[in-house]
Amino acid sequence: MSSNRDIDALIDMMARLPGLGPRSARRAVLHLIAKREMQLMPLADLMHKVAATARECLNCGNLGTTDICDICLSEKRANGQICVVEDVADLWAMERGHAFKGRYHVLGGTLSALDQIGPEDLRIPQLVNRIDAESVTEVILALNATVDGQTTAHYIADQLEGRVTLSSLAQGVPIGGELDYLDDGTISAALAARKHL
Amino acid sequence: MSSNRDIDALIDMMARLPGLGPRSARRAVLHLIAKREMQLMPLADLMHKVAATARECLNCGNLGTTDICDICLSEKRANGQICVVEDVADLWAMERGHAFKGRYHVLGGTLSALDQIGPEDLRIPQLVNRIDAESVTEVILALNATVDGQTTAHYIADQLEGRVTLSSLAQGVPIGGELDYLDDGTISAALAARKHL
Ligand SMILES: [Zn+2]
Ligand SMILES: [Zn+2]
Numbered sequence: 001m002s003s004n005r006d007i008d009a010l011i012d013m014m015a016r017l018p019g020l021g022p023r024s025a026r027r028a029v030l031h032l033i034a035k036r037e038m039q040l041m042p043l044a045d046l047m048h049k050v051a052a053t054a055r056e057c058l059n060c061g062n063l064g065t066t067d068i069c070d071i072c073l074s075e076k077r078a079n080g081q082i083c084v085v086e087d088v089a090d091l092w093a094m095e096r097g098h099a100f101k102g103r104y105h106v107l108g109g110t111l112s113a114l115d116q117i118g119p120e121d122l123r124i125p126q127l128v129n130r131i132d133a134e135s136v137t138e139v140i141l142a143l144n145a146t147v148d149g150q151t152t153a154h155y156i157a158d159q160l161e162g163r164v165t166l167s168s169l170a171q172g173v174p175i176g177g178e179l180d181y182l183d184d185g186t187i188s189a190a191l192a193a194r195k196h197l
Numbered sequence: 198m199s200s201n202r203d204i205d206a207l208i209d210m211m212a213r214l215p216g217l218g219p220r221s222a223r224r225a226v227l228h229l230i231a232k233r234e235m236q237l238m239p240l241a242d243l244m245h246k247v248a249a250t251a252r253e254c255l256n257c258g259n260l261g262t263t264d265i266c267d268i269c270l271s272e273k274r275a276n277g278q279i280c281v282v283e284d285v286a287d288l289w290a291m292e293r294g295h296a297f298k299g300r301y302h303v304l305g306g307t308l309s310a311l312d313q314i315g316p317e318d319l320r321i322p323q324l325v326n327r328i329d330a331e332s333v334t335e336v337i338l339a340l341n342a343t344v345d346g347q348t349t350a351h352y353i354a355d356q357l358e359g360r361v362t363l364s365s366l367a368q369g370v371p372i373g374g375e376l377d378y379l380d381d382g383t384i385s386a387a388l389a390a391r392k393h394l
């Protein structure tokens with residue numbers, strides 16, 4: 001397309017990223033080459049650094065560069081609450097809401113009969129273990145309002161019933177909506193109005 | 198935002214690329230980290246390689262990794278035609294149309310009184326030199342249908358009048374439209390129906 005092999009390969013790789021297509025990939029690559037000292041090289045360096053260091057928190061599944069993430073390490077966040085989310089993007093969305101002061105548990109997906117994803121494929125056993133280990137008193141299920149998300153919420157509620165107070169995000173999460181698409185205020189409102197199960 | 202400095206910095210850099218925003222940058226970074234061996238590391242390697250090797254063709258301004266680009270080196274493309282474009286994205290758009298068999302000349306912008314861009318700031322003197330050096334018989338002005346694009350086309354036409362056949366892309370380029378946004382068929386049609394000046 002550009003008549004150069006490496007530049008074409010770079011455009012192809014960029015075009016495969018979520019949210020980009022061939023046209024925006026071409027524009028992004030031209031922009032980066034035009035600013036190679038200030039943008040292309042620092043971006044490549046940062047990608048190498050993140051590729052070498054990024055890892056999932058062994059406790060909660062959050063993404064960071066240490067075995068245990070900053071949120072799990074922070075004593076301030078040990079308030080007895082755990083917010084259960086499907087993936088790291090949802091954890092970030094909750095953090096942008098600045099409303100939740102406890103810790104997280106990232107499942108890594110949802111239960112799915114169709115895709116043969118069972119409790120052992122997610123971080124559900126680890127969640128159950130954390131209840132006693134971290135003296136958890138409340139688990140907030142912040143799962144997406146999809147069929148699989150709600151199936152997963154019910155399964156977790158069954159596992160933890162009687163051991164902790166269970167709640168789920170309520171007001172403001174539209175039917176079929178995904179957390180990561182919501183504005184920060186909506187997430188805060190949904191958290192404040194959470195309904196106990 | 199992610200509670201990790203390097204990951205946040207990577208998201209910030211990605212979000213500044215044309216066509217991306219904070220949300221698509223977050224999704225792209227999570228996607229890349231999830232596929233770090235197959236995508237994040239190869240992408241970083243390729244960026245380093247392109248940053249080290251990409252350069253403008255000394256003859257036409259096209260982007261490549263050699264002093265003279267493949268199109269300028271190809272004897273097959275020496276058909277006496279030069280297509281003048283504003284930037285490399287427009288050259289790529291022309292190439293995707295597969296209709297033009299000659300060589301290119303990338304101006305690197307347009308004349309602009311407002312931005313104080315004159316002929317010497319573009320590659321206009323080099324274009325004039327190429328007419329004799331490459332036995333050019335026809336110059337096709339494929340500039341955007343903007344005020345500055347058309348001003349530039351008229352200026353170049355004045356410079357080259359009497360020395361070559363001059364034409365411009367005609368049918369199919371909408372008023373105010375930019376080449377890089379057009380579908381490939383439209384560009385082919387505009388080239389085929391080019392009008393002589
Ligand atoms: Zn953690
Ligand atoms: Zn060239």
